[in-house]
Amino acid sequence: MEKKVVDNFIISLLAKPFVVLTGNSGTGKTRLALRVAEQLENKNYKVNTWLSLEIDNRGRILNRTEEEIRDLCLDSNVFVAKIDNKEFEVQIEMNIQIRCDDNAFWDSLEDGLFTNIRLGAAIRLPVEKRHVLIPVGADWTDTRNLLGYVNPFGPEGKTVYEVTPMVELLLKALHPDNRYLPHFIILDEMNLSHVERYFSTFLSAMEANRSTSDEKGIGLLDKTQLAIIVETLRTSIGVDPKVLESTELLFERDEYITLPPNVFIIGTVNVDETTYMFSPKVLDRAHIIELETTHPSKYFNGRFGEQDYTFNEDNVLNNFRLSIEYRESEHQGINILSKLQSKWHDESSFEEAKREMEILLSGIYSILRTVNFDFGYRIFKETVEYLYFAILYNQSHSDWISYMDNVLLQKVLPKLHGNRRQLSDILEVLIKFLNNETFEDIGVNIKVKELSEDYITSENGDVAKNNLDLPRSLAKLNKMRSSLNNVGYTSFIS
Numbered sequence: 102m103e104k105k106v107v108d109n110f111i112i113s114l115l116a117k118p119f120v121v122l123t124g125n126s127g128t129g130k131t132r133l134a135l136r137v138a139e140q141l142e143n144k145n146y147k148v149n150t151w152l153s154l155e156i157d158n159r160g161r162i163l164n165r166t167e168e169e170i171r172d173l174c175l176d177s178n179v180f181v182a183k184i185d186n187k188e189f190e191v192q193i194e195m196n197i198q199i200r201c202d203d204n205a206f207w208d209s210l211e212d213g214l215f216t217n218i219r220l221g222a223a224i225r226l227p228v229e230k231r232h233v234l235i236p237v238g239a240d241w242t243d244t245r246n247l248l249g250y251v252n253p254f255g256p257e258g259k260t261v262y263e264v265t266p267m268v269e270l271l272l273k274a275l276h277p278d279n280r281y282l283p284h285f286i287i288l289d290e291m292n293l294s295h296v297e298r299y300f301s302t303f304l305s306a307m308e309a310n311r312s313t314s315d316e317k318g319i320g321l322l323d324k325t326q327l328a329i330i331v332e333t334l335r336t337s338i339g340v341d342p343k344v345l346e347s348t349e350l351l352f353e354r355d356e357y358i359t360l361p362p363n364v365f366i367i368g369t370v371n372v373d374e375t376t377y378m379f380s381p382k383v384l385d386r387a388h389i390i391e392l393e394t395t396h397p398s399k400y401f402n403g404r405f406g407e408q409d410y411t412f413n414e415d416n417v418l419n420n421f422r423l424s425i426e427y428r429e430s431e432h433q434g435i436n437i438l439s440k441l442q443s444k445w446h447d448e449s450s451f452e453e454a455k456r457e458m459e460i461l462l463s464g465i466y467s468i469l470r471t472v473n474f475d476f477g478y479r480i481f482k483e484t485v486e487y488l489y490f491a492i493l494y495n496q497s498h499s500d501w502i503s504y505m506d507n508v509l510l511q512k513v514l515p516k517l518h519g520n521r522r523q524l525s526d527i528l529e530v531l532i533k534f535l536n537n538e539t540f541e542d543i544g545v546n547i548k549v550k551e552l553s554e555d556y557i558t559s560e561n562g563d564v565a566k567n568n569l570d571l572p573r574s575l576a577k578l579n580k581m582r583s584s585l586n587n588v589g590y591t592s593f594i595s
Contacts, residue, residue, distance in 0.1 A: 113388040124392035138232035148221035177222035232285035276347040291368035362428035518592035
């Protein structure tokens with residue numbers, strides 16, 4: 102798995118807590134989701150602040166004052182030393198001396214007078230499972246397999262609640278100690294059943310939580326169900342203590358089970374005769390990421406393995422916290438374009454980029470509107486959100502055009518599906534538009550003009566010339582056109 106694929110997957114989750122992974126069997130969809138979740142769980146500390154310094158062979162700090170080390174110690178009592186990308190838990194004595202019980206730390210020191218290291222102030226993280234893998238069944242028609250149900254015929258004739266792994270994960274995520282830690286629900290083979298039937302409650306909650314003025318969000322399970330869950334967990338064997346504690350806290354506060362902002366949902370999708378296609382409602386609420394197969398030569402030449410899943414866990418965890426905080430405050434109303442501008446750090450460059458984004462989205466909107474595939478406000482907003490979190494994650498806006506390529510591929514193009522009569526002309530126009538071409542009307546109801554000094558909006562149906570290089574989106578459109586010509590029908594997920 103290439104690093105850029107893993108990074109795009111993480112950024113997509115940061116921007117939108119629902120990501121669908123599609124691609125041929127064997128492309129590593131489930132493996133990618135599991136590896137990211139497991140690596141973040143294996144991290145038992147998170148570094149907030151790093152300080153570069155020099156130490157001698159006995160661990161004495163050479164080039165930092167006691168005051169500088171004391172300031173670092175104010176934030177934490179857990180410390181990490183990084184040497185050549187290897188991390189060791191250490192202790193600091195008297196603000197001048199580093200101690201470590203790991204012999205590998207001392208073996209990593211240089212033979213000379215000093216070694217350059219980075220010293221980090223960290224916070225301890227709970228070591229626990231924060232993901233659940235749920236294989237979707239072909240017979241799912243409602244939410245019972247995800248959210249459980251009240252069973253009036255429990256042991257000894259008592260009414261109990263059939264608590265599912267998803268409910269347990271939601272309760273763990275709602276625990277106050279886990280507020281800013283990401284939790285992952287992985288729905289494997291998500292389209293073996295009609296997604297709109299068994300997942301409808303979650304689709305509604307995702308969007309309602311972004312719109313409601315209630316900071317608690319929309320309830321998935323109400324207070325009556327919660328009362329039965331409390332009694333069931335209290336009498337069950339082997340219940341995670343944190344799950345029970347979270348349930349009792351919710352019950353005491355007279356609250357209910359919601360879809361919290363620290364829960365991220367990942368679906369994997371295969372397309373064959375046993376599966377169902379997604380409706381526009383589902384596609385509109387997710388980032389759709391298509392994974393490609395790996396060339397055999399990468400395997401035989403040793404360029405395909407576990408190391409391909411590595412990433413900076415501290416950076417990822419810090420960015421997930423920012424994502425969770427963003428979603429917590431979203432109900433208050435956030436101008437995401439202003440937030441994006443604040444991270445750009447270059448006013449003229451930002452204004453030019455904003456203009457190019459507007460040209461691109463306005464043009465695609467105008468083209469797709471002729472066949473009723475136009476998109477609404479959600480797409481505009483989530484495009485900017487993806488750019489915002491991509492810049493936070495990479496700490497640079499220099500590659501913003503490739504971010505636009507990603508978000509166009511994952512949020513707009515998945516809407517396209519249809520036969521030759523519906524899409525043939527539209528695909529041709531889209532390809533020309535993304536290929537930076539000016540073009541004449543080719544038979545569809547679109548007014549086409551070249552870009553003039555005054556920006557041409559989409560309100561009157563005009564299409565301005567796109568100036569961005571978007572190779573991934575263009576390649577996908579060409580692939581869809583080829584499929585349309587060969588079989589008479591095409592869709593993004595195929």
